[in-house]
Amino acid sequence: MLLIALCISLFSLPVMAEQGGYEPSAGSLEVRIAEHSRLSSEIRSLAQKSAWKGVDRNYDRIARLRVEMSWEDHVYGAHAASELGEIAETRARLFAAVQIRPEKGLIDWLWELDHSYGSVQLKGVEGAVLEAGPLPLDPVQRRSIEQAITSCAETGSFEGMIPVGLYRFDGHDFSVEYGEEIALGTPQEASHRRFLRGTD
DSSP, X not given: OHHHHHHHHHHHHXXXXXXXXXOGGGSOHHXXXXXXXXXXXXXXXXXXXXXXXXXXXXXXXXXXXXXXXXXXXXXXXXXXXXXTTOHHHHHHHHHXXXXXXXXXXXHHXXXXXXTTEEEEEEEOOTTOOEEESSOOSSHHXXXXXXXHHHHHHHHSEEEEEEESEEEEETTEEEEEOTTEEEXXXXXXXXXXXXXXXXXX
């Protein structure tokens, strides 16, 4: 009977999620652990197909389950965020993976991000224009800039990481350097803060 109840619960989880009535953190621990296993398996399958939006969606669902996420969850999640141009999220997921298993490849990836991107907070009004200098050849860097431009146009703001380079936000020129945080608001106010990762 317990097995039947558990199977029914697991079957209903994805359906309820799509209908908006599923709160993943509300189930019993057994159900949440089983759902984590299902979503992790789905992530692996989606990653093999390079279906990164699906990987990212499932990563977010796992994060809401209130269960311990695996090294593999974080690594797949980092790859998904990178492919979608969400570099700040990429870094956060990489950092979480390194806390579990500090593999050299992941540490090198973190170092590359910290020396190729800067953190920005851009706040304007809907329709704000973010312009970039010559777009980089690297496809991930290009996507991160495109994602920031789209966010500014649709919401008037963007908070995240974009590649080192020259930019203009609503007529205000600024440069992004690695190891630097920049905040631009409306009216045009700029602030720069130098920081070292792990020490600020």
